Amino acid sequence: MFSGLPFSYLFLSVMGTGTLLSISSIHWLSIWAGLEINLIGFLPLLVYQKSTSESESAVKYFIVQALGSSFLIFGSLMTFASSFTWDMYSWSYFSTLGLVVLVMGLSIKLGLFPFHYWLPxxxxxxxxxSCLLLATWQxxxxxxxxxxxxxxxxxYMLIYMFCLMxxxxxxxxxxxxxxxTxxxxxxxxxxxxxxxxxAFAALHSEWSMKVYLMIYILISISMFGSLWASDSGLMKNINNLKTSTFMQMSIMLLLLSLxxxxxxxxxxxxxxxxxxSSNGPWMFILLVLIVGSLMSLFYYLSLFFSFFLAFSKKYSLVNLTMNLNIISVINTINIFGGVLILMMSLTTSM
Known part of the structure; x- marks a missing residue:
């Protein structure tokens, strides 16, 4: 993907600059401008290989992001009309409708429920x-x-919206x-x-949301990096991945970790x-989250068992060889890092 130097790294720099501008700004106009700069830098990366599927995905992504940006600028204009300032900290002047429109615009860009249909x-x-950048940096x-x-x-209205989403x-x-499949x-x-x-972690503490995001990004980098390194970009089905035996098992264990x-x-x-959140007032929402996570774990386990049965017929466990490279080491850390953290927490509690 990065063979067309320096253009690919230029687009990555533009995308990163737009994100940093949006995060570090306190005015809605500069936040909107940063999101648009990020979109301008990311779209050329989507159509880099000029395939039909990439062009179709890029057009869908552009339409959805343009819709989210229109909601964002419309909500910021509503707040400007009431407070005569672009400052995002002027909450006392915010109207209810303007707050809802702003949250809707950011939810469309993020892919939160009920604006999730475009992401798959x-x-x-x-x-x-490109999937890695869409799932992490964006x-x-x-x-x-x-x-x-x-x-x-x-x-309460904002809290209810976050609970619903x-x-x-x-x-x-x-x-x-x-x-x-x-x-x-x-x-x-x-x-x-x-x-x-x-979104639910953000309701209770900022650091828990950030830790969750960092762990998700770490696992996603290992997952997409393994799939990219296995040279399976044209293969759609999980059973057709052409990779080494250790890489196959690490990919499936990373899916279980996700x-x-x-x-x-x-x-x-x-x-x-x-x-x-166990001591909070939203225990029913936490129960719904656990049920959704169990359903996700169900199809991950179904994929793992079907893959493992097909794998055991093809290979003998005695003849397995472990290819220790950088990706394999990173995958091992991501898979078994939870075991180390649990052992450390139990040791400190005792």
């Missing part, structure tokens, strides 16, 4: 590196802007992946489910959110 279809036609600006909403305004995202992430669409629904957990199977690393982030 867009990710299904993209290469692995979440930073909208997610941290939503976190600023909660830090500056603790109104988090519960719906978790259920959609569980139901949507049940009948999926495409790896990209499966990871897209997994991303929607994790967004629900992040699903939150204990004691893997993905379980630690969910355990953290459950611990933080």
């Amino acid at each position: 279809s867009v990710m299904a036609g993209l290469p692995w590196i 979440k930073f600006a909208p997610l941290f802007l939503l976190l600023c909403f909660l830090e500056l305004n603790q109104s 988090s519960a719906g995202s978790s259920l959609i992430g569980g139901f949507g992946g049940m009948n999926q 495409q790896v990209r669409a499966l990871l897209a629904y997994s991303s929607i489910g994790h967004l629900g957990w992040m 699903g939150g199977l204990p004691p893997l690393l993905g379980f630690i982030s969910k355990l953290l959110v459950i611990t933080v």
Whole structure:
């Protein structure tokens, strides 16, 4: 993907600059401008290989992001009309409708429920590196802007909106992946489910949401990096991945880690959110999140068992060789990092 130097790194720099501008700004006009700069830098990366599926995904992504930007600028204009300032900290002048429109615009850009329909279809036609950027870096600006909403305004309407979006995202992430056989669409629904957990974590503490986001990004980098390194960009089905035996098993274990199977690393982030929110008033929402995570874990386990049975027929366990390279070491850390964290926590508690 990065063979056309220096243009690919130029687009990455533009995309990163737009995200940093949006996060570091306190005016809605500069926040909107930063999101648009990020979109301008990301769109050329989507159509880099000039395939039909990438062009279709890029057009869908552009339409959705333009819709989210229109909601964002419309909500900021409504706040400007009431307060005569672009400052995002002027919450006393915010109208209810303007607040709802702003949250809707950021939710559309992020892919939260009920604006999640575009994410699986867009990710299904993209290469692995573009999927990685869409699942990780493109979440930073909208997610941290939503976190600023909660830090500056603790109104019941905003809390109810976050509870609805988090519960719906978790259920959609569980139901949507049940009948999926495409790896990209499966990871897209997994991303929607994790967004629900992040939105719910933001209701209780900022650091828990950030820790959850960092763990999700770490596992996603290993997952998409492994799929990209296995040279399976044209293969859609999980059973057709052409890779080494250790890489196949690590990919499946990373899927289980994304699903939150204990004691893997993905379980630690969910355990953290459950611990933080266990004393809160939203226990029913937490129960819905756990149910959605169990549904996600169900289809991950189904994929793992079907893959393992087909794998055991083809290979003998005696003849397995472990290819120790950089990706394998990173995958091992991501898979078994949860075991180390649990052992350390138990040791300190004793």
